[in-house]
Amino acid sequence: xxxxxxxxxxxxxxxxxxxxxxxxxxxxxxxxxxxxxxxxxxxxxxxxxxxxxxxxxxxxxxxxxxx
Amino acid sequence: xxxxxxxxxxxxxxxxxxxxxxxxxxxxxxxxxxxxxxxxxxxxxxxxxxxxxxxxxxxxxxxxxxxxxxxxxxxxxxxxxxxxxxxxxxxxxxxxxxxxxxxxxxxxxxxxxxxxxxxxxxxxxxxxxxxxxxxxxxx
Numbered sequence: 001x002x003x004x005x006x007x008x009x010x011x012x013x014x015x016x017x018x019x020x021x022x023x024x025x026x027x028x029x030x031x032x033x034x035x036x037x038x039x040x041x042x043x044x045x046x047x048x049x050x051x052x053x054x055x056x057x058x059x060x061x062x063x064x065x066x067x
Numbered sequence: 068x069x070x071x072x073x074x075x076x077x078x079x080x081x082x083x084x085x086x087x088x089x090x091x092x093x094x095x096x097x098x099x100x101x102x103x104x105x106x107x108x109x110x111x112x113x114x115x116x117x118x119x120x121x122x123x124x125x126x127x128x129x130x131x132x133x134x135x136x137x138x139x140x141x142x143x144x145x146x147x148x149x150x151x152x153x154x155x156x157x158x159x160x161x162x163x164x165x166x167x168x169x170x171x172x173x174x175x176x177x178x179x180x181x182x183x184x185x186x187x188x189x190x191x192x193x194x195x196x197x198x199x200x201x202x203x204x205x206x
Contacts, residue, residue, distance in 0.1 A: 005102075012097035020159055020180045027159035030177055034168045035157040039086065039146035042133035044125075048084060048146050051172065058175065058197055059082045059168040060190060062070060062143065063160035066116040066135035067092040067099075 068188045071141045077194055078142070081167075085145040087132035088155040091162030091182075093121040114138050125150050167193045 028034050038049040053059050074083050092099045099108050100117030108117055116135070122128035129147050136145040148154045155161050163181035167190060168174060176193030178184045 009097070016097065016162065019161065023156050023159035023161075024180060027157070028166075028174045028177065030174050032174050033172055034166070034174050035154075036172075037154045037157070039148060039154065040129075041144055041146050042087075042129050042136055044129055044147075046144075048144075050084075050168065053082050053168075053170070054172045055170055057080070057082045058170055058194070059084055060073070060077075060194065061158070061164075061166040061168065062083065062085045063088050063155065063158060063165070063181070064085070064135075064163040065088055065090045066131050066138070067090045067119050 068191050070143070070187050071139075073187050073191055073194070074142050077191075077198075080198060081194055083141075083143045085136070085141070085143045086154060086160070087128065087135065087145050087147045088160055088162075089128075089148070089152055090119060090121045090131070092117070093119050095120050122150075165190045167197065169197060 034050060036049065036051045038047060040047050050059065077083075090096065094100065094117075098117075099105060105117055108115060116131075116138070119131055122131055125147070128150065132145050132147045152161075158164060158166065159180070161181075163185050165176070165178040165185060165187070166174060167176035175197050176190060178186070178189060
């Protein structure tokens with residue numbers, strides 16, 4: 001049972017790491033222009049665009065999920 | 068330094084955007100909710116959910132994001148990535164990541180890959196440096 005548990009977790013970890021490495025190559029680095037986006041809030045009504053803040057305020061982006 | 072504290076301290080000078088992306092540890096994926104691991108997650112991340120399935124529609128993702136926003140109660144408005152994960156992919160953000168974008172639209176701080184480099188204290192240093200650069204030099 002413990003072996004199966006560790007093997008499963010290792011497989012998922014490897015899968016996550018592969019995803020990260022594949023996309024991190026194209027992710028913006030310090031000094032790069034941040035990719036613009038437009039998203040809606042949890043109600044689906046209020047919209048925000050990253051470029052709305054250009055020339056006005058710095059923006060802290062916090063990415064994550066509930067799990 | 069927690070995100071909530073960062074927000075409280077800097078939200079008059081910095082726009083905080085929380086972007087909800089695909090689940091890191093859903094029940095139907097790399098689930099951390101069972102057994103000893105589940106108990107550890109509950110103990111050290113009591114506000115995190117361990118019973119969510121990976122949303123398959125934007126409505127489900129918005130609902131999960133709303134629960135998360137209410138549970139964490141950072142005060143930061145949450146915006147939801149679309150189901151094509153376009154913003155998540157553009158920023159290589161999954162499962163979690165921090166950035167600071169300057170007024171010129173350029174990246175001032177890019178944390179390393181999450182969750183290992185998810186340190187609000189590093190974001191705070193970047194904010195402090197950025198704000199200090201904006202202040203006029205003392206006479």
